[in-house]
Amino acid sequence: MMEDVGVSIRQYTDDDFAAVCALNGEGQTVSYDGAVFVRQAGALYGSTFLCAVCDGVVCGYSIGAPVTGGGVAWVIRLGVLPSRRGLGIGRALMKALEERFEALGIWELSLSVHPENKHARSLYESLGYMVTETVCGYFGEGEDRLIMKKVLNSAKSSSLSPCR
Structure with a gap:
């Protein structure tokens, strides 16, 4: 697995704050808004905020948020x-996040x-996500997004309908 190549996936800690802020801003000066987001995500989504660590350094992260209800x-x-892109780190983070949610x-x-974003779409599609909607201006004018969804394995094996 990823540990064989010096990569491990673990839960975010406050010690990861600066590294995740830098990744969240991708080379830009870390904004106040970005720092607030990372700090609050750490408090709100503890078990579903994951970090990939490569050779002792945070090299990736994922954050998932349960919907109320x-x-x-x-x-x-x-x-x-x-x-570090193209090495399977994003895939490992997504799989770990899916396992946590299940x-x-x-x-x-x-x-x-x-x-x-062809690279991200390709990753998500390879993991079983399907485009369910296109939303124009999702994040404001010119910021269109595709909404993709995946039904997790636990739903397929459950005897209860997800509607109940």
């Missing part, structure tokens, strides 16, 4: 250092992705 959650962030009884995951 249960059964459904959103992947709200996935980031990997540009120098353990919490989540049966459906949603995410949004820019229509022109």
Whole structure:
């Protein structure tokens, strides 16, 4: 697995704050808004805020958020250092996040992705996510997004309908 190549996936800690802020801003000066987001995500989504650690350094992260009412959650962030992309780190983070959500009884995951982000779309599609909607101006004018969803394995094996 990933540990064989010096990568491990673990839960975010406050010690990861600066590294995740830098990844969240991707080379930009870390903004106050970005720092607030990371700090609050650490408090709100503790068990579903994961870090990939490569050779002792945070090289990727993912954040998932359950939707109030249960059964459904959103992947709200996935980031990997540009120098580490294409090595399976994003895939490992997504799989670990899915496992965490399944353990919490989540049966459906949603995410949004820019229509022109071919690399991310390819990753998500290879993991079983399907485009369910296109939303123009999702994050404001010119910020269109595809909404992608995946039904997790626990829902397929459950004898209860996710509607109950």
